[in-house]
Amino acid sequence: DVVMTQSPLSLPVTLGQPASISCRSSQSLVHSDGNTYLHWFHQRPGQSPRRLIYKVSNRDSGVPDRFSGSGSGTDFTLKISRVEAEDVGIYYCMQGTHWPRTFGQGTKVEIK
Amino acid sequence: EVQLLESGGGLVQPGGSLRLSCTASGFPFSTSGMNWVRQAPGKGLEWVSVIGETYTSYADSVKGRFTFSRDNSKNTIHLEMNSLRAEDTALYYCVKGWQFDAWGRGTMVTVSS
Secondary structure: OOOEEEEOOEEEEOOOOOEEEEEEEOOOOEOOOOOEOEEEEEEOOOOOOEEEEEOOOEEOOOOOOOEEEEEEOOEEEEEEOOOOHHHOEEEEEEEOOOOOOEEOOOEEEEEO | OOEEEEEOOEEEOOOOOEEEEEEEEOOOHHHOOEEEEEEOOOOOEEEEEEEOOOOEEEOOOOOOOEEEEEEOOOOEEEEEEOOOOHHHOEEEEEEEOOOOOEEOOOEEEEEOO
8 A cells, every 4th residue: 555654743833934744655646647646635623624735736626825735756745835723724645546545644733 | 516415324333234325416426436534533534435437446444344335316325334343433424536526524433332
């Protein structure tokens, strides 16, 4: 199975400051169709996860442009340019290239 | 608007069975892949199973015990869970699409004596 490793696992941030989460995969996530199926999800406390970013860098509808995704191969990053209070919660990366689908352990973002 | 509504969760004894369902609306259901993802209390996300038009796949942890099916006439998917174990205790989410683009609110399964 592809192991997804996130860091850090806990991220205290100051409102208005940037934040960055790393996600590394144990195998390349480049699919035979040429796409890289690496996605990011956000789970607010008590809520279901919501996809924020798909295929590395594409924001889902309604996702603020302060969120951005980048990376390639096995190394990916989610960045928040200026953290807002609503951004707290747990962020997960997930690979959709190989079976079984696998998630990172999650990164808990909280306000300092 | 995409809507996914799970049902069927509850308390069951170890070794017992349970059938989860998810009714979908707001998108072309019959051509969409659908997944179950679970989250044990206080833990992360674990993919459980996927179903396509003719394809199903399962996590090793549930293979041989869980069966995923779909009824396109009712826009519904089902997860038949047998030989349940304590470690199957989790919130089970119905998730739309091959790339997980929409999630339901989940239904809680508790396996305990």
